[in-house]
Amino acid sequence: MSPPGVRVPAVAADGLRRTFRRDTGEIVVALDGVTLRAEAGSLTALVGPDGAGKTTFLRLVAGLMAPDAGTMTVLGIDVAREPQRIQDRIGYMPQRFGLYEDLTVQENLDLYADLHGVSAADKRRQYPRLMEMTALGPFTGRLSGNLSGGMKQKLGLACALVREPELLLLDEPTAGVDPLSRQELWQIILHLVAEQRTTVMVSTAYLDEAERCGRAVVLHQGKILTQGAPDEIARLADGKVFLADPPAGQTARGLQAHLLGAQAIVDAVPEGGRVRFIRDGAADARVDALAQVAVAPAQPRFEDGFMTLLRRAGDSRPASVVTLDKPPERQGDGVVVEVRDLVRMFGNFAAVDHVSFEVRRGELFGLLGPNGAGKTTTFRMLCGLLPVTGGTLRVAGVDLRRARASARQRIGYLAQRFSLYGDLSVVENLEFFASAYGLRGGRKRARIDWALRQFELGDLARLPSRHLPGGYKQRLAMAAALLHEPALLFLDEPTSGADPLARREFWQRINALTEQGVTAIVTTHFMEEAEYCDRVAILDAGRILAQGTPAEVRAHARRQEGREATMEDAFIAIVEEARAHGHPEAGAA
């Protein structure tokens, strides 16, 4: 709270510059001349692609590092001079909040309260309020390691709030959190700003979250592209945003892929069975892909303004079309993956509870669900990494757990976390996985060249893979999974934690692969990404609650005022209904 009478901005940064030196010796400019103000009691979003400098900025605000140049004043105090005085008055929640997983919820809270010297009286006053806000009350005795991802984030937030900070810094608090928990976290944040007059600064990869903030700051390569109210930024795309209905015989993602290939299109994403796209500059430029298509203008959103800005800043549109040397034959559309009444128990707990679905050749199938819904467990069973407790599964005609090792030649697997060898260079990783899949000699060289070219990894080939920037790690993992040209791909939350650009790039690649006959199964908790899939299944607590085409699943949503129902609306409606009825029989679409 600022001293009475004087309006001191909560955060005032002037000409901030901060650089880092990589292990390889090169200098990376994380922030370059950043100047911004955040008024007391405001809610500011920091958005931008990976490596834009969001985390560095928050750490500078928190006084965890000093700028190379420029000044940072927080709550009227020069951070570089008195970092401790700042840290006593703010709350900071880093991307990976340091919860002690072997302590209970209550013990974690006590620990943070004691670390910050919160008095017993304040604790008595604060705890019930925090518990009510986070709905963690019933779980105070549970080990925090056993909480779901969303609950962990809420506990982290509660720990950061335990001494009532005047300024709260949140670094991607909703990364890897499912839509329901995300909604709950945002309710807490909005409540803090509205009721407690806390100043909040939040970085996020979800652009719809930025729309909820009073101000948004768009960072790109360490510089501020623009800052202002989200609807002002949205207006940058005024008159350029349209919705296109795909003509008969074409899918929304097919049309989207065509549009992305066109010169005059800034961005295109599937949305509710249609394609939302942004035209560049002059609206009369001819776009071949739109010749036969009904097009209607649409209200621009923050995301549209953001994409327009990034394109203008010269971030080249990802030309991420992967061409396979030897696409799998597309004959027929037989069932490639068949799952019947699949059950997996961990003790008494059913992680996967009678799940059934089928995936046909060339299909892109999405498994959607909150953290702990059983998506990863299902995947691990499909890939033969985990034995099934009950039911049957067939992948490319066999059960991979029992089949000969050579059957695994037909699948590619992209794990949830980056899981290649961090000490080895890009090219050493590729060489190892090529050999693992039996590629040798000229064929091996050709495939590695293909991977380096297709995924634009050539310049980074000698860099140890753990030093790769986030988006490039993703590319390398995908390149490694595609070296042997599998007919079937398993992708476990491939876009979790990825920025909006990297996510578009990823889907473009997957799209191109399925166009060439590859079958893919994807898990995600970005609901709008379900629109990229041919069919989706919604999982919660180990059960499939709905499955069908995106349009069929979307039909479950409650009516929304003033806009079409999104996949996220449908998801929340389906899960809430199922939870309210204590999981009735899965309502198949």
Added chain:
Amino acid sequence: MSQPLVDSLWRILALVQKELLAVLKDRKSRFSLMVPPILQILIFGYAATYDLNYVPYAVLDQDRGAASRELLAQFDGTGIFQRVANLDNASEIGKTIDDQTALVVIQIGQDFSRNLALGRPADVQLIADGRNSNTAAIASGYVATIVDAFNAQWPANHGQTGPPVATAMRAWFNPELETRWHMIPSIIGTIVMMMTMNLSAMSVARERENGTFDQLLVTPFRPAEIMIGKAVPAMFLGLTQSTMILLVAQLWFRIPFQGSVLTLYAGLALFLIAAVGVGLFVSSIAATMQQAMIYIFVVIMPFALLSGLTTPIDNMPLAFQYLTLINPLRYAIIIAQRVYLEGAGIGLLIPDLWPMAIIAAVTLSAATWMFRHKVA
């Protein structure tokens, strides 16, 4: 060769290459593989010795005759025994020992010279500081040796008949060499066991923790191929370390190598397979690197203690003696000593070779099974 076998060998080769690359690429891990074994062998060579080279002693000479002077001259002539006091009275003995002025007191009775001259047995009494029983025992051993030598020489020098006994002496008077000779060949196995077990225990656990093990399991790698691909690099590094230690033993400590290099390496290779087997098994049951580290520490200590390195196996309680039978280090120490110091051939070593083969077979198969069946 059939095509599947060729494919399998290529995969194993790729894994071996990857494992070696991961270890040797990093400067810090190269350092930690090469420098500590050399330091350890130097420390063991110099510090881990049971020999005494300074024994402060006191004398209560009640004889004061020619024979007693001659005997005491033998002590003073060793360079190890340093006379710190001449006592006049038996009552002074207690104090001399109590305040650690002397480690031993030698009391020569008043009839010593007379008895010897008459060819009768003569008594020398030895009082040692028993608070450090080990040192006291060694010092007593030295005293006994000197007295034995004196016994053998006295008759000869004084025209009396008696068996000339002089052979056991030299080794006793080269005691520094004695322990080092015994110690260094034994330590080869101990040092390389710690390294290879640690390395192999970390290897699978690290991949599990980083999620790369799943990635490995969805490729066409079979569990046995993974096992071989992980065991071979660890063995290779173990043999490299053994070579360094052997070079230090011969070039620095100048301990002559009696046997065949081939025999020794055959024995060491078999031992390393067994050690890597234990390491990989521990690794296969651990979910994280931290767990693997704790497990391997729990395993290594008893292996080192029950190996016969520091305490003779024959002195252990019977139950522990049986336990040593499943300890590969026990056999490695015997083999290294016998090949290095005695020059024993492979035929003589078979009783110590086959148990290691069995240990390796059991642990490696168990690890291979666990690769796929552990539910992470």
